[in-house]
Amino acid sequence: MATGTGAEGLDPVAAIALVGALGVGAQWVAWRLRMPAIVLMLLVGVIVGPAMGFFDPARDIGDIYIPLISIAVAIILFEGGLTLNFHTLRDAASGVRRLVVIGAPVGWLLSTLCLRYGAGLSWESSAVFGGLMIVTGPTVIAPLLRSARLARRPAALLQWEAILNDPVGALAAVLAFEVVVVLRTAETVSTAMLTLVLGIGIATALGAAAGVLTAWAFKTARVPEFMKVPVLFVLVLAVFAVSDMVLHESGLLAVTIMGVVIGNSRIPSFEELRRFKEHATILLVSGVFILLAASLDFSTLGQLTWRSLIFVFLVLSFARPVSVLLALATTKLPWREQVLVATTGPRGVVIVAVAGLFGGRLVEIGVADGALIGPLAFALVAASVVVHGFTLAPVARLLGVTASERPGVILVGGSYWTTGFAEALKQAEVPVLITDPNRGNLRRAREIGIDTFFGDILSETAELQIEIAGYKTIVAATDNDAYNTLVATDLAPEFGRENVFQVEREKSSVRHSLPSTLGGQSIAGGATYHELNRRMWRDWTFRVTRLSEEYTIEDWRAKRPEAEILAWIDTSDEIQFVSDDADVAAGPGVRIVSMLPPGEATRERGPNGARKGGDDAGGAAA
Structure with missing residues (x-):
């Protein structure tokens, strides 16, 4: 008809x-x-x-x-x-x-x-x-x-x-x-x-x-x-x-x-x-x-x-x-x-x-x-x-009855990398929480004042004790690829698949590889858990850099060719994670969250890892 x-x-x-x-x-x-x-x-x-x-x-x-x-x-x-x-x-x-x-x-x-x-x-x-x-x-x-x-x-x-x-x-x-x-x-x-x-x-x-x-x-x-x-x-x-x-x-x-x-x-x-x-x-x-x-x-x-x-x-x-x-x-x-x-x-x-x-x-x-x-x-x-x-x-x-003033980040797994990353996010005033079922893995995070949850992020206790509504992004970064994939797959419907990330899986045989359709997006340029923590041992640091009319993303990249962009914070203070530079909506007032190798972190840092004389905030290496 x-x-x-x-x-x-x-x-x-x-x-x-x-x-x-x-x-x-x-x-x-x-x-x-x-x-x-x-x-x-x-x-x-x-x-x-x-x-x-x-x-x-x-x-x-x-x-x-x-x-x-x-x-x-x-x-x-x-x-x-x-x-x-x-x-x-x-x-x-x-x-x-x-x-x-x-x-x-x-x-x-x-x-x-x-x-x-x-x-x-x-x-x-x-x-x-x-x-x-x-x-x-x-x-x-x-x-x-x-x-x-x-x-x-x-x-x-x-x-x-x-x-x-x-x-x-x-x-x-x-x-x-x-x-x-x-x-x-x-x-x-x-x-x-x-x-x-x-x-x-x-x-x-x-x-x-x-x-x-x-x-x-x-x-x-x-x-x-x-x-x-x-x-x-x-x-x-x-x-x-x-x-x-x-x-x-x-x-x-x-x-x-x-x-x-x-x-x-x-x-x-x-x-x-x-x-x-x-x-x-x-x-x-x-x-x-x-x-x-x-x-x-x-x-x-x-x-x-x-x-x-x-x-x-x-x-x-x-x-x-x-x-x-x-x-x-x-x-x-x-x-x-x-x-x-x-x-x-x-x-x-x-x-x-x-x-x-x-x-x-x-x-x-x-x-x-x-x-x-x-x-x-x-x-x-x-x-x-x-x-x-x-x-x-x-x-x-x-x-004052919101879960948080701005959307936060949950990092699953306490490690050198997640602790350093959380410290940089906290200095940038982004709410951040590290979860781990091993209390020892959270010790360093607690010492520097990072919010932590001792337990499994997928447990009923986590559902009752964590203000999930206050967090927008979740990053699964434990040393267990299967568990990271489970977390990303299970929480994707709640957070939105565009807001669920995990560290890259270790190369494995076909017999032990996980389906590519499961899990979240990769982070840090596809680096694995072990690669990220090795970078921390080699004195890589985190930086949050504010762009301006005079200091553009091109200027930033020219000075830091090997830096790894993890996310960017827009002018409304909302954090957006990325898989590569092309995803960054760069402009005046935008802040770039990145990892820098030792040779590119040239400015003097203050006692808490913050860079003196600039708009950058830094997370201390573990």
Whole structure:
């Protein structure tokens, strides 16, 4: 079938392909521009949808696009549940519990008041939409946390709250809607409450049972390795559908509980399953936001008045902060972390998708202003995403609750080379951490004040004790090539393959060589562990040299023909590792991090290895 525009529109295949291309493309552009991806996705969806009329989901895909959004939200929540490991909750457990048990009901009440007196909605619509506004949106929180590099505890608070309150908010809206139905129809209160309690109970039991059954089947090899992901997808869809048949929107609760159970079951191949689900979630989040934005009707938005602006302002500046601060008031959380959580509450996919559903149902039973719920939800999502998307990172830095002020470097393996390298990075004010399971290998680093972690970087202890979000680059530099390759391969999805490096492998026979597809990028011109440490014994030194208009990269290279460039630090103080000189974006203010042979380190050095009378900082040879 041919594609077209205008009244005919696109055929379904082309429309779905367009959604994928726009969503993933928007995420990539946002990554390049270092801006919140959600903002760009909403903008792109509005442009191709209501602004240009090029794409209309209802016209081009058909009625199936609504169920597709519901399924996508279910999978997103399931993946979010998988990430909720109880070990990561630890010191944030009390705060999360209060945000759900106290913060959610208080937020429901305050949101209802904002809708009633701010937006001017009826009590019926206000109560239903107010319950739904408990939701903060894991689809929005996750990408914001990645870009803001928050400290572990506030990040855990925001992540757990977003995941747990998603189904809670949907069920709160269900409860309010059932009450409205009772008041507007002949149904009895006891029947409505029985249906609600039964639905929640079945959803909880079904999700937990499915999680336990899946974990048991995977642990006991009842499911072959190649079928684990397909089986998982089918089970998620089945649990969601069955639970929704009992009580609408309870499927969100069921799949979330299923994900939490599986995520805490220590099943084999869990990392592979989780990463596949993360990739699927990125695609789904992209698609859902494009679909929702493209399906927006400007005429519906035209129903909003100046009171809608008051409503959005009250939610962001009153309802959210007050409910969170009341919930966390008696906890031991530092006030800075409480303020950050209180001022961070972006809304996401679930609230827009479910708001339209309940708005239509309210209209059907005679609540006329239920039609305003959908437009108000979109306005709130758009405003909160833009506000929090651009303010979270600056506010976190202002409050001092980031993992680090600038992205750091993890050096795996304590040696002469890594210790000297870490010393130079520290003098350049780049956060650096050396990890090693041998305490003796860390002695020299501790003596000179380098941060260290005694243990395996791949261990659960490392995951709990190291603020991974504060580090951008990892360099595997132990004397074990196989372990370096394992570290680089295992951590590449988390750090990004462009930020994972390892020392070159020693030449070995074909029988003992490792696949070239595994591991990270080479560093120091492809030098091996032993070559790098031999250089240290021969008095090679590290230097950090600032370039200027008068002193260019060409001037630097002419004076140091044998120097080895390891990385460069841009004018925003972010470090970029390189494999060769061509990767250096040289310019005024850029600093070159390098290793120099003895003959090229000619300037006099101070007592700590710093070069006197220049912009260079040096790391002392071991």
